[in-house]
Amino acid sequence: MPALVYDVAVVGAGAAGLMAAIASGQSGARTLLLDTREKNGAKILMSGGTRCNVTHKQVLLTDFQTGMPRTLRNILSAWTAAQTLSFFKAIGVEMVLEETGKFFPSTHSAQTVLNALMRTVQAAGVNFEAPRKVQRISREDAGFRFGGAGFEYAARNLILCTGGLSYPATGSDGEGYQLAQIFGHALVPTSPALTPLWTSDKDWKSLSGLTLECRLFIRGEKEADYTDSFLFTHQGFSGPAPLNISRHWLRAGSPKPEVSASFLPKWNAEKLRAELEEEALRHPRRSVERFLAEKLPARLAQVLLKKSGIPAALIFNQLSRTQREALVNAVLASPLSVNGTAGYAKAEVTAGGVDLAEVDSKTLESKKVPGLFFAGEILDVDGRIGGFNFQWAWSSGYVSGKAAAKRAKDQAP
Numbered sequence: 001m002p003a004l005v006y007d008v009a010v011v012g013a014g015a016a017g018l019m020a021a022i023a024s025g026q027s028g029a030r031t032l033l034l035d036t037r038e039k040n041g042a043k044i045l046m047s048g049g050t051r052c053n054v055t056h057k058q059v060l061l062t063d064f065q066t067g068m069p070r071t072l073r074n075i076l077s078a079w080t081a082a083q084t085l086s087f088f089k090a091i092g093v094e095m096v097l098e099e100t101g102k103f104f105p106s107t108h109s110a111q112t113v114l115n116a117l118m119r120t121v122q123a124a125g126v127n128f129e130a131p132r133k134v135q136r137i138s139r140e141d142a143g144f145r146f147g148g149a150g151f152e153y154a155a156r157n158l159i160l161c162t163g164g165l166s167y168p169a170t171g172s173d174g175e176g177y178q179l180a181q182i183f184g185h186a187l188v189p190t191s192p193a194l195t196p197l198w199t200s201d202k203d204w205k206s207l208s209g210l211t212l213e214c215r216l217f218i219r220g221e222k223e224a225d226y227t228d229s230f231l232f233t234h235q236g237f238s239g240p241a242p243l244n245i246s247r248h249w250l251r252a253g254s255p256k257p258e259v260s261a262s263f264l265p266k267w268n269a270e271k272l273r274a275e276l277e278e279e280a281l282r283h284p285r286r287s288v289e290r291f292l293a294e295k296l297p298a299r300l301a302q303v304l305l306k307k308s309g310i311p312a313a314l315i316f317n318q319l320s321r322t323q324r325e326a327l328v329n330a331v332l333a334s335p336l337s338v339n340g341t342a343g344y345a346k347a348e349v350t351a352g353g354v355d356l357a358e359v360d361s362k363t364l365e366s367k368k369v370p371g372l373f374f375a376g377e378i379l380d381v382d383g384r385i386g387g388f389n390f391q392w393a394w395s396s397g398y399v400s401g402k403a404a405a406k407r408a409k410d411q412a413p
Contacts, residue, residue: 006032006127007408008401009144009155011134012176013040015393016376016400017161018117023401024159025124029408032153033121034132035171041114042170043163047348048102052110053387054088055081055394057101063388065247066381067188068356072392075364079395087394091116102387137179139369156411157404159373161397164350165190166377172344176378177353183369186355188380192347193247194389197259198236198340203303207232210297215265216241216336218257224248227265228385237336240385246341247351247382262332263296263304272328276319284317288327291316296331304330349389353380363403364396371407375400 008024010017013035021033044052056063059081066072085095085103093116094106105112121128129151137146143156162176177187199205214230217223228240236242249259264272279291289312292301305312308326310319319327344350354374358367364379366372375396383389 006030006153006155007411008032008157008159008404009034009146009153010159010161010401011146011179012036012161012163012376012378013128013130014043014161014163014376015390016163016397017159018121019394019397020159020161020373020375020401020404021126021128022117022120022124023398024405025121025126027402027405027409029405031124031126031405032155033126033128034134034153035128035130036133036173036175037171038131040130041117043167043172044114044117045110046167046170047110047390048104048387050110051104051108052113053102053104053390054093054095054113055084055103055391056387057081057097057103059388059391063386064381064383064392065193065351066356068361068380071356071359071361071364072381074362075395075399076391078362079398081391084391084394088113088116091120100386134175134179137182139183139372143371156408157371157373159375159400159404160378161375161400162378164353164377165344166192166194166347166350168344172350172377180354180374180378183366183372185358185366185368188352188355190350190352191247191250192341192344193250193351193382194243194348194385195246195250195344195346196233196236196238196342197242197246197249197336197338198342199337200339201337203306204232204236204336205234207299207303208234210299211239212263212297212300213265214241215262216245217260217262218245218248218252219260220252220257222248222252222257226384230261235342236338236340243348244384246347249338250341251351256338259336259338260333261336263300263334264331267332269328269332272331273324276316276324276327280316280319285315287312288314288316288319292327292331304334307334348385349382350377351380351382353378356380360403362399364400365403365407371404373400373404 007029135148215227231239
């Protein structure tokens with residue numbers, strides 16, 4: 001094995017990798033950071049509409065999906081959202097809180113976040129090298145040997161922060177999963193998450209460009225329910241609500257469940273029925289379309305009437321009980337006829353990954369291979385829209401970086 005130059009090597013310079021390298025370097029460990037792309041941080045730069053939603057005002061276990069909630073709780077408690085905000089303030093990034101609970105840099109530029117992280121990496125004494133794509137790796141008595149085209153390194157401890165399969169154009173190719181499997185780690189089956197939904201329904205597609213708040217839900221064995229912004233597109237549905245529910249639809253097995261939409265998310269069926277009955281008494285000769293268009297965008301009102309089988313010009317004193325119920329169902333539980341998703345190409349994160357049952361619940365060190373750590377999207381944790389996946393990256397990166405540096409110190413003669 002080559003002479004050990006590094007105490008800790010971090011593979012992958014995304015959000016988790018940058019934080020892991022900073023935590024390791026600031027702890028006094030000789031740290032190497034590698035990335036496959038010459039210009040790292042592509043996902044940071046494109047996130048939040050290029051503004052970078054760094055974290056959320058309130059981070060709960062229920063904001064995430066994982067097979068090991070105890071480990072998730074430990075890691076999020078070890079580095080909280082409050083600590084994330086303090087960290088970024090200390091490195092020169094002021095944050096602003098939006099009404100949604102999301103935190104963004106005050107410059108509204110993701111470049112501000114990446115620049116500050118890279119300055120901090122350098123200040124921590126981390127050696128950053130790119131492009132360096134790790135293609136081979138082995139465990140030896142003194143640590144790890146790893147390399148690729150034209151390079152080879154050795155380190156006592158290794159942290160895999162290679163991400164998943166989402167947005168492959170940014171360099172995410174699943175290489176970390178292969179490296180983990182070399183060491184015998186099992187993978188929870190992966191799938192895209194936070195990706196747009198598709199439909200073949202021409203009526204829905206005709207509403208392309210229309211946005212509103214909406215509640216999406218799946219009923220059945222695995223239920224899911226999200227209320228957030230909703231955007232009709234020429235292929236189907238996007239925005240936070242569709243993106244949040246996409247992972248549940250994809251991982252539900254076959255046959256796929258129906259995704260339904262409530263276009264008046266603050267209403268229930270009883271309230272809407274009562275409103276329709278009162279309207280019929282107050283304005284019997286008023287058109288149902290006019291009533292609906294006062295509560296929803298006019299184009300959507302027309303589509304909902306069509307799907308209910310109700311003529312646009314129908315007036316309230318001609319509306320039958322059957323038609324009224326059809327309208328209630330169309331407004332509050334309209335099937336979206338989802339038949340696919342945009343997949344990994346547009347997914348913001350990967351669901352599944354390295355099984356948390358095979359890593360230490362407090363340090364993220366492999367239970368199979370001493371000195372091997374994981375952080376970020378490579379692990380079986382995915383969050384909803386709102387800065388939660390970044391918070392997982394910061395928390396898991398910090399924990400793994402500190403733990404790897406401590407192990408290196410303990411190894412020192």
